[in-house]
Amino acid sequence: MKITNFLQAVIYPLAGAVGIVLIWEFYTRYFSVSQIVLPSPSSIADAMFAERELLLKHTWPTLLECIYGFGLAMVIGIPIAVCVANSRFLNLTFYPILIATQSVPKVAIAPIILVWFGIGMESKLVIAFLVAFFPIVVDTATGLRATPAGLIELSRAFRASPWQIFTKVQFPAALPFIFSGAKVAVTLAVIGAVIGEFVGANEGLGNLLLTANSQLDTPLAWAALITLSLLGILLFLAVAIAEKLLMPWNSSAVH
Amino acid sequence: MAGGAVSFGHFRNVRKTFPRPGEEPLVSIEDISFDLKDGQLISLLGPSGCGKTTFLKIVAGLVKGYEGTVQIAGEHVREPHPDFGIVFQQANLMPWRTVLSNVLFPMEILGRTGAEAVEQARELLSQVGLEGFEKAYPPQLSGGMQQRAALCRALVHKPKLLLMDEPFGALDELTRMEMHDLLLGIRERTGATTLFVTHSISEAVYLSDVVAVFSKRPALLADFIEVDLPYPRRQEMRYSSDFVELEHRASRALGISR
Numbered sequence: 331m332k333i334t335n336f337l338q339a340v341i342y343p344l345a346g347a348v349g350i351v352l353i354w355e356f357y358t359r360y361f362s363v364s365q366i367v368l369p370s371p372s373s374i375a376d377a378m379f380a381e382r383e384l385l386l387k388h389t390w391p392t393l394l395e396c397i398y399g400f401g402l403a404m405v406i407g408i409p410i411a412v413c414v415a416n417s418r419f420l421n422l423t424f425y426p427i428l429i430a431t432q433s434v435p436k437v438a439i440a441p442i443i444l445v446w447f448g449i450g451m452e453s454k455l456v457i458a459f460l461v462a463f464f465p466i467v468v469d470t471a472t473g474l475r476a477t478p479a480g481l482i483e484l485s486r487a488f489r490a491s492p493w494q495i496f497t498k499v500q501f502p503a504a505l506p507f508i509f510s511g512a513k514v515a516v517t518l519a520v521i522g523a524v525i526g527e528f529v530g531a532n533e534g535l536g537n538l539l540l541t542a543n544s545q546l547d548t549p550l551a552w553a554a555l556i557t558l559s560l561l562g563i564l565l566f567l568a569v570a571i572a573e574k575l576l577m578p579w580n581s582s583a584v585h
Numbered sequence: 586m587a588g589g590a591v592s593f594g595h596f597r598n599v600r601k602t603f604p605r606p607g608e609e610p611l612v613s614i615e616d617i618s619f620d621l622k623d624g625q626l627i628s629l630l631g632p633s634g635c636g637k638t639t640f641l642k643i644v645a646g647l648v649k650g651y652e653g654t655v656q657i658a659g660e661h662v663r664e665p666h667p668d669f670g671i672v673f674q675q676a677n678l679m680p681w682r683t684v685l686s687n688v689l690f691p692m693e694i695l696g697r698t699g700a701e702a703v704e705q706a707r708e709l710l711s712q713v714g715l716e717g718f719e720k721a722y723p724p725q726l727s728g729g730m731q732q733r734a735a736l737c738r739a740l741v742h743k744p745k746l747l748l749m750d751e752p753f754g755a756l757d758e759l760t761r762m763e764m765h766d767l768l769l770g771i772r773e774r775t776g777a778t779t780l781f782v783t784h785s786i787s788e789a790v791y792l793s794d795v796v797a798v799f800s801k802r803p804a805l806l807a808d809f810i811e812v813d814l815p816y817p818r819r820q821e822m823r824y825s826s827d828f829v830e831l832e833h834r835a836s837r838a839l840g841i842s843r
């Protein structure tokens with residue numbers, strides 16, 4: 331049962347992807363579409379293979395920007411969520427501001443961030459942080475507030491300290507929320523890093539994509555794009571695996 | 586240590602109001618007085634919303650600012666007491682902990698972890714028929730099994746007073762009857778003094794030494810029914826004339842029948 335489910339989850343989308351690639355390949359060949367407009371899958375694959383070292387070289391800084399930005403968002407976002415969830419004063423004072431800042435388009439502040447943090451990795455990291463921060467704070471705060479009242483009451487009945495209640499009850503109860511926020515955040519972090527690289531950078535996949543595009547090397551641009559997607563999927567999977575490892579009880583539910 | 590003549594639980598003119606913005610305060614409990622003797626099981630029986638939970642939480646030290654006297658073992662109750670065990674209507678198990686670890690939670694908070702605590706928890710689990718489920722996670726258990734684990738958690742630190750708030754209210758009839766005998770068996774072994782909140786007349790009569798009938802909100806004591814049926818109770822007793830007579834008396838006190 332489990333295995334057939336797994337195969338279904340893998341084989342069906344895989345078959346769909348292969349189908350799309352085949353149609354795409356056929357279309358570009360049959361109608362002799364210019365490689366500049368739409369490169370064929372095989373030429374993208376060629377480019378990916380031929381330029382694998384270049385791609386890897388540019389993957390590294392982008393990956394670091396994402397991980398640092400995402401990590402920073404977790405490290406700063408979770409404590410802020412804890413404060414907001416536990417203090418009425420902080421909640422009333424800062425939560426509305428926090429939400430208001432979310433209406434500021436991150437693309438629009440990217441140039442400003444670049445002015446502040448320079449053209450190096452720091453500016454991308456900050457932009458990745460800014461986009462990843464919000465879902466982490468909101469989901470964590472929601473999770474902390476959603477702790478079943480009965481559990482807190484039970485702990486109080488045994489005179490658990492606020493710290494014990496937090497570490498033993500509130501935080502584990504919020505973990506599923508934190509992870510769903512983290513999964514959104516990590517994909518957003520990739521977008522943030524690429525925005526930063528678009529606005530100004532010397533390296534990174536976003537930068538490579540722009541350069542390839544301006545040189546009309548469309549297959550390479552597509553190769554960079556696909557590498558970026560793979561990077562996003564990889565980061566998402568890493569968080570999903572961490573979730574499975576840290577919350578074994580979630581997958582063990584049978585009904 | 587209260588024993589013999591001095592009652593274990595001493596409740597006099599207990600009154601509780603909740604402030605309401607722009608209105609008269611809501612009187613949840615008007616005036617409740619009774620005594621709970623050492624080892625006794627008293628049910629608090631009353632209609633929904635009459636203040637039973639509020640009363641139980643006052644005794645548990647979870648509700649502040651009541652009027653009157655609430656003493657347990659000679660001490661005024663003002664805050665939670667680690668010598669109490671509590672079971673709520675919801676099992677309230679932590680889904681991220683195994684059954685065993687859930688049962689050990691109170692010991693963890695009380696700083697009494699160790700091989701002895703684990704032994705005690707395992708012993709309790711086997712007593713309620715959960716042997717072999719120590720490593721299971723709560724979502725894998727049925728409602729009745731979850732409530733049994735919750736009962737073990739309430740008993741693991743050998744509390745002097747067991748407080749139960751409609752613990753079997755969410756269970757089906759058959760499971761509930763099983764749980765009644767389970768609870769009475771445990772009580773026989775541990776001798777824990779128990780306050781048991783319920784809105785089921787037959788449950789109250791079946792389990793208790795005394796049924797304290799609460800009136801509609803604001804709660805007054807409508808009747809204080811001594812159940813002189815012998816322990817151990819047997820399911821057949823539910824159909825005896827004495828039992829039915831007691832149920833009738835409780836029903837009259839509740840104003841349901843005449």
Ligand SMILES: Nc1ncnc2c1ncn2[C@@H]1O[C@H](COP(=O)(O)OP(=O)(O)O)[C@@H](O)[C@H]1O
Binds near residue numbers: 633802
């Ligand atoms: N914390 C509270 N704040 C305000 N009103 C409350 C609170 N707790 C209980 N009440 C009110 O007190 C009354 C009795 O509630 P409760 O003790 O839960 O009744 P029962 O357990 O008998 O069903 C209800 O009207 C309820 O709304």
Ligand SMILES: [Mg+2]
Binds near residue numbers: 634637638639750
């Ligand atoms: Mg209640």
